[in-house]
Amino acid sequence: xxxxxxxxxxxxxxxxxxxxxxxxxxxxxxxxxxxxxxxxxxxxxxxxxxxxxxxxxxxxxxxxxxxxxxxxxxxxxxxxxxxxxxxxxxxxxxxxxxxxxxxxxxxxxxxxxxxxxxxxxxxxxxxxxxxxxxxxxxxxxxxxxxxxxxxxxxxxxxxxxxxxxxxxxxxxxxxxxxxxxxxxxxxxxxxxxxxxxxxxxxxxxxxxxxxxxxxxxxxxxxxxxxxxxxxxxxxxxxxxxxxxxxxxxxxxxxxxxxxxxxxxxxxxxxxxxxxxxxxxxxxx
Amino acid sequence: xxxxxxxxxxxxxxxxxxxxxxxxxxxxxxxxxxxxxxxxxxxxxxxxxxxxxxxxxxxxxxxxxxxxxxxxxxxxxxxxxxxxxxxxxxxxxxxxxxxxxxxxxxxxxxxxxxxxxxxxxxxxxxxxxxxxxxxxxxxxxxxxxxxxxxxxxxxxxxxxxxxxxxxxxxxxxxxxxxxxxxxxxxxxxxxxxxxxxxxxxxxxxxxxxxxxxxxxxxxxxxxxxxxxxxxxxxxxxxxxxxxxxxxxxxxxxxxxxxxxxxxxxxxxxxxxxxxxxxxxxxxxxxxxxxxxxxxxxxxxxxxxxxxxxxxxxxxxxxxxxxxxxxxxxxxxxxxxxxxxxxxxxxxxxxxxxxxxxxxxxxxxxxxxxxxxxxxxxxxxxxxxxxxxxxxxxxxxxxxxxxxxxxxxxxxxxxxxxxxxxxxxxxxxxxxxxxxx
Numbered sequence: 001x002x003x004x005x006x007x008x009x010x011x012x013x014x015x016x017x018x019x020x021x022x023x024x025x026x027x028x029x030x031x032x033x034x035x036x037x038x039x040x041x042x043x044x045x046x047x048x049x050x051x052x053x054x055x056x057x058x059x060x061x062x063x064x065x066x067x068x069x070x071x072x073x074x075x076x077x078x079x080x081x082x083x084x085x086x087x088x089x090x091x092x093x094x095x096x097x098x099x100x101x102x103x104x105x106x107x108x109x110x111x112x113x114x115x116x117x118x119x120x121x122x123x124x125x126x127x128x129x130x131x132x133x134x135x136x137x138x139x140x141x142x143x144x145x146x147x148x149x150x151x152x153x154x155x156x157x158x159x160x161x162x163x164x165x166x167x168x169x170x171x172x173x174x175x176x177x178x179x180x181x182x183x184x185x186x187x188x189x190x191x192x193x194x195x196x197x198x199x200x201x202x203x204x205x206x207x208x209x210x211x212x213x214x215x216x217x218x219x220x221x222x223x224x225x226x227x228x229x230x231x232x233x234x235x236x237x238x239x240x241x242x243x244x245x246x247x248x249x250x251x252x253x254x255x256x257x258x259x260x261x262x263x264x265x266x267x268x269x270x271x272x273x274x275x276x277x278x279x280x281x282x283x284x
Numbered sequence: 285x286x287x288x289x290x291x292x293x294x295x296x297x298x299x300x301x302x303x304x305x306x307x308x309x310x311x312x313x314x315x316x317x318x319x320x321x322x323x324x325x326x327x328x329x330x331x332x333x334x335x336x337x338x339x340x341x342x343x344x345x346x347x348x349x350x351x352x353x354x355x356x357x358x359x360x361x362x363x364x365x366x367x368x369x370x371x372x373x374x375x376x377x378x379x380x381x382x383x384x385x386x387x388x389x390x391x392x393x394x395x396x397x398x399x400x401x402x403x404x405x406x407x408x409x410x411x412x413x414x415x416x417x418x419x420x421x422x423x424x425x426x427x428x429x430x431x432x433x434x435x436x437x438x439x440x441x442x443x444x445x446x447x448x449x450x451x452x453x454x455x456x457x458x459x460x461x462x463x464x465x466x467x468x469x470x471x472x473x474x475x476x477x478x479x480x481x482x483x484x485x486x487x488x489x490x491x492x493x494x495x496x497x498x499x500x501x502x503x504x505x506x507x508x509x510x511x512x513x514x515x516x517x518x519x520x521x522x523x524x525x526x527x528x529x530x531x532x533x534x535x536x537x538x539x540x541x542x543x544x545x546x547x548x549x550x551x552x553x554x555x556x557x558x559x560x561x562x563x564x565x566x567x568x569x570x571x572x573x574x575x576x577x578x579x580x581x582x583x584x585x586x587x588x589x590x591x592x593x594x595x596x597x598x599x600x601x602x603x604x605x606x607x608x609x610x611x612x613x614x615x616x617x618x619x620x621x622x623x624x625x626x627x628x629x630x631x632x633x634x635x636x637x638x639x640x641x642x643x644x645x646x647x648x649x650x651x652x653x654x655x656x657x658x659x660x661x662x663x664x665x666x667x668x669x670x671x672x673x674x675x676x677x678x679x680x681x682x683x684x685x686x687x688x689x690x691x692x693x694x695x696x697x698x699x700x701x702x703x704x705x706x707x708x709x710x711x712x713x714x715x716x717x718x719x720x
Contacts, residue, residue: 040394041374126544138484138543138689139696225486227543229689244366245682247393248719 028263035257038249046249052257055250061230062258065238066265072145072234073213076152080209081202084157088164089190103165106158114155118222121151125223137224144224144232151219156212160205167201168194199281203274210273214266235262324353325618330372330381331359332603335570336640343635347625353618366394373398373610382611382619385426387602388676389512392418392425393719399425399606400616407624410646415672418604426604429627430642433582433597433660433670434495434565437572440581442560446473450581456523456588460530466560467534476558477536482528483545484695489688491547491563492528497687497708498598498675499587500524511677514716518709523587525701531563532695543692565598566656569641577655584663584671597660600673601645679715686711 005012030042035052037045056062087106091099109117125147126136137144171194179189195202217236220226226233226241233241239262242255331340337359344355358381360368365385372381386395402408402424408417411427418426436459438450446466453459466478482492500520505511507519532539536553551571554562562572563585572580584595607619626632627646634650636642641654643661652658664670678684690707693699 040397041370043374044397122544130541130544135696135698136541136544138692139698227689228693229686241682245685246680246715246718247390249394251718 031256032260035253035260037256038253040249040252045253048253052253053261055254056257056261059254059258061233062235062238062242064230065233065235068232069214069216069234072148072216073210076149076156076213077206077209079149079153080156080160081205083153084160084205085164085198087157088161088168089194091161092165092168103162106161108158109154110156110159112155114218115222117151117155118219121147121154122223125150138227141228141231144227147223148216148219148232151223152213152216155219156209160209163201163205163208164198167198171197196280199277203277203281206273206277207270211266211270214262214269325612325614325616327353327355327383327615327619327622328379328381329355329357329622330365330369330384331357332365332385332387333640334359334362335567339635339639342639343626343632346631346635347622350631351621351625353622355622369395373608377610377612380608380610382608382615383623384606384608386418386604386606388418388604388673389420390676390679390719391602391604392420395606396420396425398608398610400609401425402427402607405620405624407620407627407646410624410628410648412645412647416601416645418606426606427623428601428604429623429636429644429646430603431599431601431645432566432643433599433657434563435582435584435597435660437554437562437564437568437656438581438583439554439557439560439575439579441579442473442475442557443581446560450583453583453586454593456526456586456592459583459586463530463534463561474557475536475560476553478534478560479531479536480550480553480559480562481535481537481545482531482542482563482695483547483549484542484688484692485544485546486688488545488547488550489691490684492531492691493684493687494675494678495565495598496527496563496585497524497678498673499527499585499671500708501674501677502598502671503587503589505674505677511674514713516709516712518705520587520589521705521708523589524708525704527585527587528691528694535559539695540697542695566641566643566654566660569654569656573655580655580659582656582659584668594668596663596668596670598673599660599664599670600676602673602676679712679719682718683707683711683715 034042034045036049037047038052039045090096091102091106093099122137125143129136129140129143134140134143137147175193175197176189179193184192215236216234217240220232220234220237221240224232226237230238235258239255239258242251242258327344329340329344331337333340337357340357340359344357347353347355358368358372369381369384373384374380384395384398386392392399402417405424405427407427408424411417413431416428416431417424418428440450443450443462446462446469448462453462463478466473466475470477483489484492500518500523501511501516503520503523504516504518505513532542535542536559537545550562550564551568553559555572555574557575562568582597584592584597586592586595589595605623607616607623611619626636627644628648630650633644633646633648636644637650637652637654641652641657643652643654643657644650686707687704690699690703694701694704
């Protein structure tokens with residue numbers, strides 16, 4: 001068996017490796033090259049050196065979008081994980097009836113696309129704002145921020161909840177029993193037994209929510225479109241607008257440079273996060 | 285690997301690889317076929333107007349039936365033309381668009397390198413208005429195939445109920461008088477407001493950031509004679525404010541709600557008879573023809589400029605056809621033949637004029653059945669001076685987006701008119717520089 005694997009592993013890896021190569025590596029390398037060019041279509045790019053990076057770094061809106069996105073990612077990551085874990089804990093209790101249907105209900109919003117959710121919540125939030133006499137979303141950056149948080153929570157809490165439930169169910173029941181015998185209360189069991197054993201799950205969930213927070217695009221476009229005056233424009237939307245809100249070859253290159261910066265930033269942040277949470281993982 | 289032995293495994297993976305190979309071969313075959321077609325030339329039209337998608341496909345099928353020349357029509361989804369164009373034109377010449385569209389001098393910056401010079405093409409001889417050629421430095425990059433008009437559309441029956449006729453409105457002062465009177469008596473007349481909501485959602489804000497903004501631009505360029513100017517003064521901005529104020533203060537909803545109102549909202553209000561006036565153009569005819577042709581009227585947009593009694597509708601086009609320089613000679617010729625057929629043949633002009641409802645600015649084209657286009661034509665016949673579409677010189681989408689933000693703030697009262705002025709005048713300079 002082991003010998004066969006040794007011999008045939010390239011064949012097993014081939015489909016994934018090919019799709020990774022064509023779907024990720026080649027576009028990534030090409031994209032990296034294009035960030036040093038000006039172009040309308042990718043086959044007739046003209047190199048311009050570092051101009052695009054200079055323009056990207058000197059664009060104040062890009063910097064604003066970065067800080068705004070970072071704040072959003074932080075708030076959404078904390079809220080999503082706290083809520084998802086709380087619901088997962090509630091839905092793994094044995095004395096509760098109908099937990100399966102609740103799990104389905106919480107998971108369902110995840111099945112609707114971001115653009116659709118964005119428009120639905122746009123209508124809902126605008127109605128609510130007009131009833132209480134506040135400015136509508138397009139003029140209200142506070143409402144825009146919290147609107148996007150609510151929308152993201154609604155969409156992602158269910159998904160993270162499923163992962164947490166799986167994590168909770170994989171904790172050996174003798175640990176919990178031992179804790180009960182030792183007289184630990186629910187709070188102590190949570191902090192001393194469940195969470196340490198959940199660390200690998202938490203790593204995954206944090207990874208997913210942080211990257212989702214940084215990459216958020218559809219919801220941003222549909223809910224606020226960056227209004228008022230780019231105040232709720234996140235990084236991905238800023239890059240999109242750099243590409244398409246102006247004419248000419250120059251802007252494509254600048255957009256591409258921003259996309260490369262964006263990619264490197266997200267990779268760095270996620271690496272730090274992975275390192276921080278991995279070190280706390282325990283072996284069962 | 286217990287349930288499957290080594291030989292079976294090898295066979296399975298081999299067949300899997302083969303099927304991959306077959307798929308790849310299939311792709312190659314398709315391409316070859318495309319190649320052999322293009323020996324006689326083929327046409328691939330990347331259409332800009334989603335509302336006319338099906339009509340174009342039908343028309344293409346008819347052309348293929350008549351001439352055996354294959355015509356493929358692909359329509360970019362609303363607001364994604366630039367994206368679609370960029371990915372399509374990047375393809376191999378045999379599968380890239382041979383015919384595409386641009387919206388005027390600003391749009392041309394992005395597509396210029398892919399256009400052939402149309403000088404000498406016989407389609408140009410048929411054009412009724414030389415202004416509809418898209419020219420730069422003596423090169424003809426595009427030719428407009430649709431002439432459109434916009435103004436203030438009104439519901440004749442409701443206007444008569446209020447005791448007025450379309451002819452009573454001859455300038456801004458008389459428009460204001462009628463509008464404010466209707467707004468004051470809205471309960472008695474059974475309407476919600478004189479104007480439909482001037483929605484500033486992205487589905488509707490172009491009516492104000494592009495079409496309404498055209499009027500102050502037009503009058504300024506008429507004075508200066510230089511629409512390509514790097515800077516503008518905004519001489520007629522007070523007039524822009526005047527008309528915008530009239531729209532938002534005499535509408536079906538309060539100005540604070542405008543930022544969330546959509547294009548569909550305005551159509552619904554007009555069709556339901558909740559409002560008398562609706563600023564839009566001939567392309568909106570299909571949305572509102574339910575009211576009946578005899579209930580539809582249209583007047584020019586008056587903004588209070590001296591001598592505007594002789595002003596007509598805003599007429600122009602932003603649908604320029606460009607022929608791809610990447611296509612091979614046979615396909616370029618096939619494409620030129622196709623567009624010539626589109627604007628001269630009976631079949632095609634009937635379809636474009638009647639089914640799509642466009643005015644075709646070519647000599648032998650059928651007259652349109654679009655009631656609004658016919659009203660606009662009457663104004664022109666009476667000798668009223670049409671307002672050119674100078675908004676095609678607007679430097680970028682970003683300029684429009686910023687103007688839209690400022691108008692939203694102004695309408696809701698969070699910002700004053702200076703913000704609009706700054707987006708209009710300073711924004712012009714910034715965006716001109718950004719595109720340079």
